[in-house]
Amino acid sequence: MTQLADKPTAKELDSSQLIGLLRQMMLIRRFEEKAAEMYAKQRIAGFLHLYNGEEAVAVGAISALNSDDHIFTHYRDHGHALARGIEPRRIMAELFGRETGVSRGKGGSMHLFDVERSFMGGYAIVGGHLPLACGMALANQRLGNGRIVLCIFGDGAVNEGEFHESLNLAAVWKLPVLFLCENNFYGMGTDIRRVSAVIEIYKRAAAYAMPAEQVDGMNVLEMYQAVQRVAQGVRAGNGPAFLEAICFRFRGHSMADPEFYRRKEETERWRELDPITTFHRKLEQDGVIDEPAFQSLQAEIEEIVNEAVQFAAESPEPPPEALYDDVYAQERD
Amino acid sequence: MAEIAFREALRQTMREALLADDRVVMIGEDIGAYGGSYAVTKGLLEEFGPERIMDSPISESVVVGCGIGAAMGGLRPMIELMTINFSLLAFDQIVNNAAKLSYMSGGQISVPMIIRMASGAGSQLAAQHSHSLEGWYAHIPGIKVAVPYSPRDARGLLRTAFSEPNPVIFIEHTALYARKGEVPDGDYTIPFGQAEVLREGSDVTLIGYSGSVHQASQAAELLAESGCHAELLNLRTLRPLDVEAIITSVRKTHRAVVVEDDWKFGGFAGEIAAIIMEGAFDNLDAPVARVCGADVPIPYAKALEQAALPSAQQIADAALELM
Numbered sequence: 001m002t003q004l005a006d007k008p009t010a011k012e013l014d015s016s017q018l019i020g021l022l023r024q025m026m027l028i029r030r031f032e033e034k035a036a037e038m039y040a041k042q043r044i045a046g047f048l049h050l051y052n053g054e055e056a057v058a059v060g061a062i063s064a065l066n067s068d069d070h071i072f073t074h075y076r077d078h079g080h081a082l083a084r085g086i087e088p089r090r091i092m093a094e095l096f097g098r099e100t101g102v103s104r105g106k107g108g109s110m111h112l113f114d115v116e117r118s119f120m121g122g123y124a125i126v127g128g129h130l131p132l133a134c135g136m137a138l139a140n141q142r143l144g145n146g147r148i149v150l151c152i153f154g155d156g157a158v159n160e161g162e163f164h165e166s167l168n169l170a171a172v173w174k175l176p177v178l179f180l181c182e183n184n185f186y187g188m189g190t191d192i193r194r195v196s197a198v199i200e201i202y203k204r205a206a207a208y209a210m211p212a213e214q215v216d217g218m219n220v221l222e223m224y225q226a227v228q229r230v231a232q233g234v235r236a237g238n239g240p241a242f243l244e245a246i247c248f249r250f251r252g253h254s255m256a257d258p259e260f261y262r263r264k265e266e267t268e269r270w271r272e273l274d275p276i277t278t279f280h281r282k283l284e285q286d287g288v289i290d291e292p293a294f295q296s297l298q299a300e301i302e303e304i305v306n307e308a309v310q311f312a313a314e315s316p317e318p319p320p321e322a323l324y325d326d327v328y329a330q331e332r333d
Numbered sequence: 334m335a336e337i338a339f340r341e342a343l344r345q346t347m348r349e350a351l352l353a354d355d356r357v358v359m360i361g362e363d364i365g366a367y368g369g370s371y372a373v374t375k376g377l378l379e380e381f382g383p384e385r386i387m388d389s390p391i392s393e394s395v396v397v398g399c400g401i402g403a404a405m406g407g408l409r410p411m412i413e414l415m416t417i418n419f420s421l422l423a424f425d426q427i428v429n430n431a432a433k434l435s436y437m438s439g440g441q442i443s444v445p446m447i448i449r450m451a452s453g454a455g456s457q458l459a460a461q462h463s464h465s466l467e468g469w470y471a472h473i474p475g476i477k478v479a480v481p482y483s484p485r486d487a488r489g490l491l492r493t494a495f496s497e498p499n500p501v502i503f504i505e506h507t508a509l510y511a512r513k514g515e516v517p518d519g520d521y522t523i524p525f526g527q528a529e530v531l532r533e534g535s536d537v538t539l540i541g542y543s544g545s546v547h548q549a550s551q552a553a554e555l556l557a558e559s560g561c562h563a564e565l566l567n568l569r570t571l572r573p574l575d576v577e578a579i580i581t582s583v584r585k586t587h588r589a590v591v592v593e594d595d596w597k598f599g600g601f602a603g604e605i606a607a608i609i610m611e612g613a614f615d616n617l618d619a620p621v622a623r624v625c626g627a628d629v630p631i632p633y634a635k636a637l638e639q640a641a642l643p644s645a646q647q648i649a650d651a652a653l654e655l656m
Contacts, residue, residue: 070406104440106436106437106438107439113437113441113442114441125425129398130398131395131396132398132402132405134402135404135405136406138402138403139402143408165390165395166398168395169390172390326435327474328435328498329435329440329499
């Protein structure tokens with residue numbers, strides 16, 4: 001059932017919750033490093049878009065939601081899926097194209113779905129999922145179930161018509177949706193300054209009379225705090241809200257990207273702000289975590305990730321007869 | 334059984350669905366206060382209020398996408414797009430989301446929604462309001478495509494659409510809205526994938542759907558005057574398609590003329606011709622003929638517009654050439 005109580009503020013988080021945030025970011029990082037390794041070994045095919053560097057956005061934002069709030073996201077979706085608590089082994093199995101994958105091997109890296117966890121999918125037509133998030137929010141509003149929708153997209157989506165159509169509709173119908181733009185400054189390989197008239201993306205929400213602000217997406221606590229606060233208003237029926245998370249992806253657009261379009265120095269500068277090392281350091285300084293505890297966390301994550309790979313590798317591929325399954329839904333309640 | 338107009342049959346069926354299921358909501362441009370650009374939804378806002386009958390911004394893509402999301406979230410949305418020409422603005426939502434979500438989620442998601450749109454020429458609305466693109470939608474696995482001809486079809490198919498767990502593209506030819514016919518009351522439904530033999534004959538099968546059935550029906554009358562007995566098939570849905578009805582009829586008549594308002598090149602009539610070749614090649618006494626819209630954007634001037642559409646005479650001539 002719906003948890004209507006508000007989440008704790010960032011200041012109210014206890015040690016285990018803080019370590020939980022660090023753990024989730026480390027899991028995403030390690031999971032994706034392993035996925036890249038498996039891609040290089042050709043165990044994973046297709047496109048593989050890594051979230052490396054942006055972990056604080058997913059972990060901060062999703063931890064600040066209720067577990068039954070809906071999430072719609074884009075194709076760089078491993079981090080969001082893991083932050084929502086989907087089992088790493090079922091995500092890895094999906095990347096391997098196995099029957100045991102979250103989408104039964106039909107979706108792949110870009111289309112992770114786990115409806116039981118209200119994870120409504122990764123979408124690979126840029127901007128195409130924003131209208132869906134509005135619709136889900138409309139359903140939540142009508143059903144009065146107290147659930148809100150987190151809709152995550154990149155800076156590349158904001159010049160799509162659907163971005164504007166969706167913000168307008170959400171505002172005019174006061175839909176309970178929180179738009180979260182991950183501004184990592186590059187739409188694939190194109191610098192935002194070359195293609196956007198207004199590069200401070202949150203300002204665009206003003207055109208739809210929507211409250212909006214910019215957040216440090218490299219800082220998990222700031223992300224958490226912003227979403228925790230803004231989600232309250234959205235849940236209370238005040239209408240949609242907009243957050244722009246400033247962040248950076250440390251690796252290429254996908255595994256196929258040689259990164260000709262940006263200078264190594266830029267990436268190196270951002271790496272100094274690595275959301276995991278900075279947060280780890282903070283927790284150390286605050287006496288929340290010591291070296292042995294950190295090492296055991298690392299070991300635990302290593303085991304989870306290795307187990308995920310083993311599970312994926314040992315899982316069967318979808319049988320040929322599954323080809324025609326689920327083109328159409330069979331039942332209606 | 335009452336005799337009512339096609340649009341009235343649609344409205345009655347919608348009203349019943351709205352009364353029967355609180356989850357049914359209707360979203361579209363000018364469907365509420367204006368009453369619908371073809372007056373199909375007239376009176377529904379007054380009866381059901383703005384939370385059920387929602388006037389939308391002119392934003393086809395988000396309107397359809399919102400319907401998809403609402404269906405995922407437990408509502409039963411019906412979307413009205415004024416015309417199939419405008420639906421192209423929402424084509425991405427229909428093709429990449431509505432049609433694929435069940436499959437790419439491994440069966441976790443279903444999208445029970447109806448997307449209605451008007452189609453067809455004949456009112457001098459020119460090139461951006463008059464096209465018939467039914468075949469484009471029929472091309473796509475994951476959606477269903479209903480193309481009613483009669484008021485009876487309108488009711489029977491729409492009732493089935495409301496009980497569908499999948500997205501249904503429901504296409505209404507504008508020339509049919511005012512046409513009257515007998516419509517059964519009560520639980521009457523027409524299952525998808527069942528064509529109707531509107532007229533039995535032994536010499537040639539005329540195959541049409543939606544508005545083109547009307548011209549094909551007139552052609553059958555002309556043919557009868559020449560002593561040619563045409564069988565007339567109303568397809569009712571393009572996806573699923575009643576292949577068996579087509580093959581059964583052609584095996585009997587040995588000849589077929591496929592009629593549609595849409596362009597011939599790369600169109601659905603060609604698909605039907607191929608299906609006949611695959612299923613009844615040995616039964617054919619002549620090549621399958623197609624009578625389709627002219628290979629041009631629909632012009633405004635009345636005579637030119639009429640020349641761009643299949644006529645009863647063209648259909649009859651095409652049939653006679655097969656004899």
